[in-house]
Amino acid sequence: MVKMKELANRLKELEDQLVICIKCGMCQSVCPLFDRTRREADVARGKLALLDGLGKNLFTNPDGVNERLNRCLLCGSCAANCPSGVNVVEIFIKARAILAEFKGLSPAKKLIFQKMLSNPETFDKLTEWAGKFQNIFTKKDKNAQGTSCARVVSPLFGDRHFLPMSDKPFHSSKPYTKNSSNISEESTSKTTSIPSFTTSSIINTNAGKSGLKVAFFTGCIIDKIFPHIGQDVIDVFEFHGVGLYIPTGQGCCGIPALASGDMKSFEKLVEYHIKLFNEEKFDYLVTACATCTSTIKKLWSSIYKGNASRTREKIKELSHKTLDINQFLVNKVRLLSNDASFEDNAIVKNNAVFKDNGKSKSIETVTYHDPCHLKKSLGVFKEPRILIKASGNKLVEMEGCDKCCGMGGSFNLYHYDISSEIGQIKSKNIADTNCSTVATGCPACMVQISDMLAKNNLDIKVCHPIELYAKTLRNKQLS
Amino acid sequence: MTTQGVIGELKKIVGADNVLTQKEDMVTYSYDAAVLDPVVPSAAVMPENSEQLGQIVKLCSDNKLPITVRGAGTNLSGGTIPSSRASIVLLTGKLNKILEINEADMYAVVQPGVVTATLAAAVEKKGLFYPPDPGSQAVSTIGGNVAENAGGLRGLKYGVTKDYVMGVSFFDSMGEHVKSGSRTVKCATGYNLTGLMVGSEGTLGVLDEIILKLIPLPKARKSMVAVYKTIEQASETVAAIISSRIVPATLELLDNFTIRAVEAYSHAGLPIDAGALLLIEVDGHPAQVAEDGLKVEELCKTFGAVDVKVATNDSERDKIWAARRSALSALAKLKPTLVLEDATVPRSKIPAMVKALQEIAVKYKIEIGTFGHAGDGNLHPTILTDKRNKEEWHRVELAIEEIFDRALALGGTLSGEHGTGLAKAPFLAKETGLSSIIFSRRLRKALDPHGILNPGKITG
Numbered sequence: 024m025v026k027m028k029e030l031a032n033r034l035k036e037l038e039d040q041l042v043i044c045i046k047c048g049m050c051q052s053v054c055p056l057f058d059r060t061r062r063e064a065d066v067a068r069g070k071l072a073l074l075d076g077l078g079k080n081l082f083t084n085p086d087g088v089n090e091r092l093n094r095c096l097l098c099g100s101c102a103a104n105c106p107s108g109v110n111v112v113e114i115f116i117k118a119r120a121i122l123a124e125f126k127g128l129s130p131a132k133k134l135i136f137q138k139m140l141s142n143p144e145t146f147d148k149l150t151e152w153a154g155k156f157q158n159i160f161t162k163k164d165k166n167a168q169g170t171s172c173a174r175v176v177s178p179l180f181g182d183r184h185f186l187p188m189s190d191k192p193f194h195s196s197k198p199y200t201k202n203s204s205n206i207s208e209e210s211t212s213k214t215t216s217i218p219s220f221t222t223s224s225i226i227n228t229n230a231g232k233s234g235l236k237v238a239f240f241t242g243c244i245i246d247k248i249f250p251h252i253g254q255d256v257i258d259v260f261e262f263h264g265v266g267l268y269i270p271t272g273q274g275c276c277g278i279p280a281l282a283s284g285d286m287k288s289f290e291k292l293v294e295y296h297i298k299l300f301n302e303e304k305f306d307y308l309v310t311a312c313a314t315c316t317s318t319i320k321k322l323w324s325s326i327y328k329g330n331a332s333r334t335r336e337k338i339k340e341l342s343h344k345t346l347d348i349n350q351f352l353v354n355k356v357r358l359l360s361n362d363a364s365f366e367d368n369a370i371v372k373n374n375a376v377f378k379d380n381g382k383s384k385s386i387e388t389v390t391y392h393d394p395c396h397l398k399k400s401l402g403v404f405k406e407p408r409i410l411i412k413a414s415g416n417k418l419v420e421m422e423g424c425d426k427c428c429g430m431g432g433s434f435n436l437y438h439y440d441i442s443s444e445i446g447q448i449k450s451k452n453i454a455d456t457n458c459s460t461v462a463t464g465c466p467a468c469m470v471q472i473s474d475m476l477a478k479n480n481l482d483i484k485v486c487h488p489i490e491l492y493a494k495t496l497r498n499k500q501l502s
Numbered sequence: 503m504t505t506q507g508v509i510g511e512l513k514k515i516v517g518a519d520n521v522l523t524q525k526e527d528m529v530t531y532s533y534d535a536a537v538l539d540p541v542v543p544s545a546a547v548m549p550e551n552s553e554q555l556g557q558i559v560k561l562c563s564d565n566k567l568p569i570t571v572r573g574a575g576t577n578l579s580g581g582t583i584p585s586s587r588a589s590i591v592l593l594t595g596k597l598n599k600i601l602e603i604n605e606a607d608m609y610a611v612v613q614p615g616v617v618t619a620t621l622a623a624a625v626e627k628k629g630l631f632y633p634p635d636p637g638s639q640a641v642s643t644i645g646g647n648v649a650e651n652a653g654g655l656r657g658l659k660y661g662v663t664k665d666y667v668m669g670v671s672f673f674d675s676m677g678e679h680v681k682s683g684s685r686t687v688k689c690a691t692g693y694n695l696t697g698l699m700v701g702s703e704g705t706l707g708v709l710d711e712i713i714l715k716l717i718p719l720p721k722a723r724k725s726m727v728a729v730y731k732t733i734e735q736a737s738e739t740v741a742a743i744i745s746s747r748i749v750p751a752t753l754e755l756l757d758n759f760t761i762r763a764v765e766a767y768s769h770a771g772l773p774i775d776a777g778a779l780l781l782i783e784v785d786g787h788p789a790q791v792a793e794d795g796l797k798v799e800e801l802c803k804t805f806g807a808v809d810v811k812v813a814t815n816d817s818e819r820d821k822i823w824a825a826r827r828s829a830l831s832a833l834a835k836l837k838p839t840l841v842l843e844d845a846t847v848p849r850s851k852i853p854a855m856v857k858a859l860q861e862i863a864v865k866y867k868i869e870i871g872t873f874g875h876a877g878d879g880n881l882h883p884t885i886l887t888d889k890r891n892k893e894e895w896h897r898v899e900l901a902i903e904e905i906f907d908r909a910l911a912l913g914g915t916l917s918g919e920h921g922t923g924l925a926k927a928p929f930l931a932k933e934t935g936l937s938s939i940i941f942s943r944r945l946r947k948a949l950d951p952h953g954i955l956n957p958g959k960i961t962g
C-alpha cells in the first residue's frame with residue numbers, strides 16, 4: 024500500500040499532461056487496436072483514464088494497468104487525431120518507464136536491453152551470429168518478399184515469416200563508393216568525394232555539387248535485415264553530390280528500450296550516439312527508418328532526462344537537423360533532372376525523360392504505405408510519394424494507406440495474433456490495388472508487411488522508396 | 503442470483519472473452535464525454551449478435567440487475583455513466599453490422615453499434631445520403647445517435663436523427679423483443695413507439711435494429727464564408743436568410759473568441775479582429791444552388807458583412823469547413839477542462855442569446871467561446887476552465903445554470919442535441935414542469951417496474 028502511494032506520487036508528474044484529455048473519445052476512430060477489439064482499455068482514452076486512476080490510488084497493484092498500457096502499438100494515431108492535443112505517446116512512454124522502474128525489468132528484458140541493445144558492439148556480434156545461423160533453423164520460401172518460415176517450433180515464433188537476417192550486416196560490409204562524377208553525367212567536377220575507410224567511419228565523403236553533407240543514422244533493422252538499403256543510400260547521395268558520413272559503431276535509436284520502460288538503456292544509447300555524431304560536421308542527420316527519425320527527432324529531446332554534459336543542448340541541435348531521407352531528397356536536393364520544382368508536373372516531365380531514353384520498360388505499379396512514425400508523428404507523407412513518382416513508377420493509392428500495419432515493435436512479439444489481424448487488413452488493401460510493389464518509408468513496416476504478404480502467398484515486392492529511386496538512377500547511368 | 507452468479511451466466515451467453523470484470527477494465531467504463539464524476543460498474547459485456555443481446559437483457563431482468571448500454575461513450579450528458587457499482591455495462595461495439603442498404607426503397611437497416619460515419623460513407627457510395635452528422639460522427643454509434651436524438655451541422659435543412667428513424671426493434675426491460683415502425687415511408691399501426699425510443703437514452707429498452715430513412719445525395723453545393731465586424735450583424739443575417747425563405751444546408755457561426763483560438767491553432771489566415779464569421783453552405787439542384795448562393799451572398803453584404811468569400815472548388819470548400827471543424831479542438835487546447843453546452847433557442851432569438859452569453863461570461867469572469875449551428879438556434883457556448891480549480895469550477899456551475907435560465911426565458915430548451923442524461927436531469931423541471939416529469943416516471947415505472955434500464959438518467 025505504501026508502495027502504491029509512492030507510485031501514485033511518481034505518476035503525479037504526468038498529471039498536467041493527463042488532464043488535457045477531455046474524454047471525447049475521438050481516438051476510437053483511429054486506434055488500430057481498438058478497431059479490432061472494441062475495448063475501451065485498448066484505446067488512448069481508456070489507458071489515460073487508467074493512468075489517472077493509478078495516480079489517484081485506485082488500484083492495489085500496478086500489474087493490470089501495466090499490462091493494458093503495454094497493449095499498444097505506440098503508433099501515435101490517437102495523438103495525431105486528438106482534438107485536445109494530448110501527447111499520448113510521450114505520456115505512455117513516460118508511464119512505462121515509471122512502471123518499469125517500480126516493478127523492475129524482467130530478467131529477459133534486462134539481458135536484451137541493458138546487456139545487448141545498449142551496447143552496440145555486443146549487439147552487433149550477437150545478431151551477426153544469429154544472422155549466420157538462422158538459415159539452418161528456418162527454411163527459405165521462394166517468394167517475392169524473401170521471407171522464411173520459422174522451422175524451430177517456438178511459441179514465440181509461431182508460423183511467422185521471418186525476413187532472414189542478412190549474413191552481412193551493413194556496418195561490416197564494405198560499401199561501394201566511387202567518385203560521383205562517374206555516376207552522373209550531369210554532376211559537375213566540383214565533386215570532391217573521396218572514399219575514406221577510416222576506422223571510425225564506414226564512409227566519410229565531402230559535400231559535392233549539392234554543397235551539403237549528411238550524417239546517416241543506419242538503424243538496427245536496415246543494418247541487420249536490409250543492408251542493401253544502406254548501399255542504395257550511398258549510391259543516391261553520391262549521384263546527387265551529397266557528402267556522407269556514416270560512423271561505425273552505431274547502435275539502436277533506443278525505441279525498443281523506451282517502449283519497455285528501460286530509461287537507463289535509452290539514456291545510455293542517446294548519450295553514446297550524441298557523442299558519436301559529434302565527431303564530424305554535417306548539415307543534416309538523415310535516416311531511412313521512420314521510427315528512428317521520429318525517435319531521434321521527438322523522443323530524444325522530450326524523454327531524455329540525463330545530465331551528461333551539454334547532452335540536452337546537443338540533442339536539441341541534432342533534432343533540428345534530423346530529417347527523413349525522403350524529406351531530405353525531395354526538399355533539399357534536386358531530384359534527377361535539374362528540375363527545381365517538385366510538383367507533379369515536374370515528375371511527369373521526369374517520366375518523359377525516361378520514356379525518351381527508352382528506359383520506361385521497368386515501370387512498376389507501386390502502392391505506398393504511410394508508416395505511422397512518418398505521417399502521424401512527423402507529418403511526412405508527400406515526399407515519399409514524390410520520390411516514387413520521380414523514380415518513374417506509377418503510384419496507385421491503397422485504401423487506408425495511413426492505417427497502421429500492426430507492427431508496433433515489440434507489440435508484434437507479445438501480441439502477434441492481434442498484430443497479424445491488423446496486418447492482414449493492410450495486406451488486403453495492398454493486394455486490392457493490383458500493384459507489383461509496395462513501398463514504405465519504415466523498415467519495421469517492411470518486416471511486418473513482408474510477413475503478411477508471404478502468409479497470403481502474394482507475389483508483391485516490398486521495398487523502401489529509396490530502393491526504387493536508386494534502381495532508377497542505376498538504369499539511367501547505364502543508358 | 504448473486505452478481506457473481508450473473509457474471510457466470512453472462513460468460514455462458516457470450517463466451518468468457520466478451521465479459522470483462524477486472525477493476526482496470528471497469529474503470530474504463532466509468533465515464534463518458536460529460537464532465538461528471540465516474541461510477542465503476544461490476545461487469546461489462548459485449549454481445550456479438552441480437553440473440554445474445556436478448557439473452558443478456560433477460561438475464562439482467564430476471565436478476566434485477568441494472569444495465570447501462572454504451573455505444574462509443576461520447577455523449578455529453580452522462581448517459582453512459584453506470585448507475586452504481588451493482589450494475590453492468592452493455593457494450594454494442596460488436597453489434598456493428600450494416601444489415602441492408604435498400605437503394606430502391608431508400609432505407610438502411612443497421613445494428614446499433616454501427617459507426618455513424620461508416621454508414622454515411624456506405625450509403626454515399628450508392629448515391630444516397632444519411633444527413634445527420636454530429637461532430638462526433640467518426641466514432642459515435644447509430645444506437646447512441648438514436649438514443650440521444652443527435653443533431654449535427656445539417657439540422658437546419660435536413661433535420662436531426664429523429665427525422666430519419668423509420669422503425670426500431672428493441673428488447674424491453676423484461677427481455678421481450680419489441681418491434682415498431684416499418685420499411686415503408688408511411689406506417690400507421692400501433693403507437694409510435696419508434697418516436698418514443700428516439701431520445702430515450704437507454705431508459706426504455708435496448709435497441710437491437712434500426713431502420714433509417716435515406717434520401718438522394720444533393721447534386722450540387724456551394725460554400726461561403728462571410729466576415730462581420732460584430733456578432734450582432736452576423737446573427738441578423740441568419741434571421742434575414744431564413745425569413746427570405748432560403749434554407750441553407752448549414753449555417754454556422756464562430757464568435758471572435760473562437761476565431762482567435764482557431765487561428766492560433768491552425769494559422770488558416772482567419773481575420774482575428776472580426777466580431778464573427780458565418781459559414782454557409784447551400785445545396786440541391788445546380789440551378790437552385792447558384793440562385794440561392796447569390797441571394798445569400800447579397801444578404802450577407804446587406805447586413806454588414808465586410809467580406810464574403812465563395813469557394814470555387816473543393817479545396818477552397820474544405821478550407822472553409824476545416825475552420826469550423828477545428829473550432830472544438832482549438833478551444834480544447836486552451837484549458838484542461840472544456841464544458842460543451844448546447845442550450846438552444848428559437849432561431850430568431852439568436853442575437854439575444856449571443857448577448858446573454860457575453861453577459862454571463864463577464865458576470866462570472868469565465869471564458870466562453872461560442873460557435874455552432876446558428877441556423878437552427880443551437881449554439882455551443884463552450885466554457886474553458888480547469889476543474890481542479892474549485893473556486894472557478896463553482897463559478898462555472900453557476901454560469902451553466904444561468905445559461906439554462908436565459909435560454910428558457912427566450913423560449914428555448916436546455917439541450918438541442920446532447921440529451922438530458924445525468925447532467926441536465928436536475929434542471930429538467932425548469933423546462934418541462936413537474937407534471938411532465940411525473941408522467942415520464944410513471945411511464946418508466948410501468949415499462950420497467952424494477953428500474954433496471956439506465957437508472958437515474960433523464961427523470962432523475
Ligand SMILES: Cc1cc2nc3c(=O)[nH]c(=O)nc-3n(C[C@H](O)[C@H](O)[C@H](O)COP(=O)(O)OP(=O)(O)OC[C@H]3O[C@@H](n4cnc5c(N)ncnc54)[C@H](O)[C@@H]3O)c2cc1C
Pocket residue numbers: 046047048049534535570571572573574575576577578581582594614635636637638641642643644645646647648649650651652653654655703704705707708709710830919920921956
Ligand atoms: C467531440 C464531440 C462532438 C459532438 N458533437 C455532437 C453534435 O454535433 N451533435 C450531437 O447531437 N451530439 C454531439 N456529440 C455528443 C455525442 O456524440 C452524441 O450524443 C452521440 O449520439 C452519442 O453516441 P455514442 O455512440 O457515443 O453513444 P453513447 O455515449 O455510448 O450513449 C449515449 C446514450 O445512448 C444510449 N444507448 C447507446 N446505445 C444504445 C442502444 N443500443 N439501445 C439503447 N440505448 C443506447 C446510452 O445508454 C446513452 O444513454 C458530440 C460529442 C463529442 C465528444
Ligand code: SF4
Pocket residue numbers: 043044045046047048049050051067068071101104105106107108109111
Ligand atoms: S481524442 Fe484525445 S482528448 Fe479525446 S479521448 Fe482521446 S486522448 Fe482524450
Ligand code: SF4
Pocket residue numbers: 053054055056057065066067094095096097098099100101102111112
Ligand atoms: S498509440 Fe496507437 S495503438 Fe496505442 S492507443 Fe494510440 S492509436 Fe491505439
Ligand code: SF4
Pocket residue numbers: 096097098313314393394395396397426427428429430431432465467468471
Ligand atoms: S511498424 Fe510502421 S506503421 Fe506500424 S507502428 Fe511502427 S511505424 Fe507505424
